[in-house]
Amino acid sequence: MAVRSASTGSDRLQADVLVIGGGPAGAWAAFSAAQAGAKVVLADKGYFGTSGATAPSNTGTWCVPPGEGRAHVVERRWQRTGGLAEPRWMTRCVDRAYESLLRLVEWGYPFPTDDTGQLYIANLRGPDYMRFMRRQVQKAGVVILDHHPVLELLSDGEAVTGAAGIVRATGADWTIDAGAVVLATGGVAFFERILGGTGLTGDGYLMAVEAGASLSGMEFTGKYSLAPMNSSLNKGLPFRWASFFGPDGRPLLDRDGHPLQNGIGAAEKDVARALIRGPVLARLDLADEALQDWLLKGQPNCFLPYQRAGIDPFRDLFEVTLKAEGTVRGSGGIRLATDDCGVGVPGLYAAGDAATRELMAGASSGGGAINASWAIASGWWSGHGAAQHARRRCAAAAFRHQSKPLGRAGLRPSAAARPVDQAAVVEAVRSEVIPLDRNYFRNGPHLDAALARLDGVWDEVSGHLVGEGRDRLRAREVAAVTASARWSVAAAAARGESRGMHRRTDRPETDPASARRLIVDGLDVVAVRPEAEAVIAGERAS
Template structure:
């Protein structure tokens, strides 16, 4: 039995007491809810948007790291990421993800997902259409008996006297009131943080879960691997980048940009854009390829069609949109195979959790992140259910853990819009996050730390501004963890590029752990798996 103490949730309009609370309704959250309910748990899922339509997966297609259980194929798949990820991945976790993903994708087929059929008559199960996938997942969540709270962002976690998580409180946006859920275990599946960069589906991904977990003392790992920028049409939000492999890139006058079309050419593009110059692209593909491309990813072409641009004939301006920890690999640190965090009863899945275990230091893109979401979601939900069963029936008093933006201070309320703009000024520029140097990192951190210190004396936000305020606070906290971790890794590895340390240092083949709010700290942790041998099946 969990009872409430005084605090934000005292006047909640709706109250639930369950075994497991899942925060986030994307792939990781829905798999977690289904897995927990499948083990007999009573489950509530709270989504910031509408479960099944919000988040990065729902509006897009995504590849899946789906490899049949053939030893040679599995080994090849793992080795393809080993060096690319700076040898920071863990082969044990890679094998686990491949196994679990294979099983979960096959479950999707059993549930009726419309996989296309190849010329050999076999279903092609290496990609998923976001709308179809998430529509099916919402249906399965509901049929599992899970209660879904749509448009109900969480604001803070609750803790018991021992420091273990005890639930969460949040806002029902459409009703203009609040909710409270007391739970034996909580799964954070809130996604990563893209700093409101206008990347498709990322408007709800502001690092909320990282902040709430850190307020309970959770640690993070791999936050230096947060420099992921995705290419998009200048006036568009679609960040599906595969088709740019067919592109030529030019300056405004039509002259080619040296190195832009090569592997690693995004760095050249970022340097040009960073000077304020425009970059143009045009796709070179034959007629058959053009038809296939339009069929495979129609939303890529929508912003171009609306302006009358034929990307196979016309040059069009492009930009790079920051996807940070969404397409990066950093997130909440996991301490066991059940995706537990360093806080008792608190689990993490999907982009909210570190993906270093399977991707190392380089982006999981779509396929590896998609595999990780369904695998870690399954494990987190299952483990949360088991933990909740162990604490079921205990008498616990739940107290608030939310801090900045939710507690009374000695000053005025936070100006959420101004806060968000200030954080974005520090993380969006390419020479801050993409091309890194200690001088710029330290200068940004001085400003971010001062901003955090100033916020600590502010008053709690009004209910109408609470969500936006906490988003700004979460983005600020995430930026500070990112930059502290980036300073701690004095080398270039994977997507983390230091201009002042351009080489890779094998003495730094370790994870960077980060934590803290008022005082952000970093430490190191060993990496699992072999360092100098080829991965074995």
């Protein structure tokens, strides 16, 4: 499968399907493609099984058994999506995810048991789950390339035909000629310090747009999670039982004058407003002893920061913050054009957080159960679709040597290459998409000013930034985060209402006429347009 070039020392490999990314979506995509008879390579920026947002987490799934109640569950969830999700996709996801959870049972995955001794298949413990999936993918014959980040896609002018990247250990180049590519690269965390977020820099978004794909839902990046200060934790469940206090230890009050409690409910906005004013302290004093025991056993990673700091969170006051989660728990990503997760560019597919989750979550967050099931289902569909496309393209394999690289910013600047202060770029980008008073609460003038500033940053990055050797990876990550911020702010500026995670203080009402998804296109010039009605076989296709 591998051919080493004598002149460059680089590796050139061939595959039917290349899967980029090693989270659950990538795992299921690789397995699905292999099951469909394809020769599959999976390339991960980190170590497949440990990288990404799922590996360090304990996550549930949207696990709904077949039956009459399933339609009711889907409808009830749809009511929370701001009218932007599609019940057909939601039902498909539930179906596919449930079948795959049963497959995990058949494989022997160690699901926990409930009080009656029955397997509780809705729960997946991240480290166990991803280690288990790595073994299954290996058994399926997939070639795994750990620590092989992808820098750019390849195209022959008609279809995506592979990708190129580097080996982190040596900086050596590698290229994979493939019949189809699945982007399972995760979302973008904008360099925020959250669990599993280090490598989530929007790489897939940048590569997809360079290939001609569009994005959708990028305005929905206003998902934040409460966390103890100075930690990477972004699992906010315990704060359902929290009370909140000012720095003087006095209880904070909500807008109705009641004690501020339950920070993951409706009171989250009050917590955000208080944090904008100054430090906020919390205590999990609404949890009784039985609940405390349940929390400690069921969410152990949530309490490690407290233990390390010598804090008893049920009795001691501790400072908190709201951690921005970008599209990791937002719903934006690469727009899907087909039922098998094709993105409208021949040979290119997207899955998991790399793809938009508007179809599932709309304007709300799919974080946790919805995203976990979406990763399974979209991974399966994209892998199968990619395998079928590769099979159709096999007759053209002899012409793949004519493929050209598509990467631009960070690799091939549009103007003269010169040193760019990447740390300053990151700081400038984060200043627009992380602060609560700019991204949690938004308004038109601030969004317009932010977009103008980000356009200037992008001009510097796209025009001049270039990396050498291993530094190419960081340059591409900086370029991808910058591009993702522009797309997010541009979409937010175009949505002239409040809906779900998109909260505009100047336009607080939801406009029924705006219940349409916003499509984002372009690199140097960003364009935002409402999604047009597209009917295929009597149903919306997107």
